[in-house]
Amino acid sequence: IRLKFLNDTEEVAVARPEDTVGILKSKYFPGQESQMKLIYRGQLLQDQARTLRSLRITDNCVIHCHRSRGATAATPALPEPGPAGPTAPGLPLGGGTLMVPTVMVVLALGWYFRINYRQLFTAPATVSLIGVTVLVTFLAFGLY
Numbered sequence: 001i002r003l004k005f006l007n008d009t010e011e012v013a014v015a016r017p018e019d020t021v022g023i024l025k026s027k028y029f030p031g032q033e034s035q036m037k038l039i040y041r042g043q044l045l046q047d048q049a050r051t052l053r054s055l056r057i058t059d060n061c062v063i064h065c066h067r068s069r070g071a072t073a074a075t076p077a078l079p080e081p082g083p084a085g086p087t088a089p090g091l092p093l094g095g096g097t098l099m100v101p102t103v104m105v106v107l108a109l110g111w112y113f114r115i116n117y118r119q120l121f122t123a124p125a126t127v128s129l130i131g132v133t134v135l136v137t138f139l140a141f142g143l144y
Helices: 021-028 099-116 123-143
Strands: 002-004 010-012 036-040 062-067
Touching (some): 099 123
Parallel strands (some): 002 062
């Protein structure tokens, strides 16, 4: 079985079909069983007594693993899969966080060049710029 984490790392788990979800958790996440959420084919594996065979988990299947932040142990047995590198607490900076401001800056530059260098923009380019601006505006207001 392949255990896949949120940061796209994978770990190979050796398990028998008779093993239960609880055994799998305790074998690969000792001390963190209550924090680990296992997901197979979009279903959360909540019943700790169900066997892998009853869930139709066979050789080379992928189980997605998520570590919840509730009731943390004093010393974790395994490091939490996540992005490497220091991050400031309370300031999550990812690609999605800066996407809207970046697109807005690019659009503002497009409009700046359209206004100041009018001779370089054809009618289809101007119509495209208007269309992209309207689309991004709807998406930005839709997200927030």
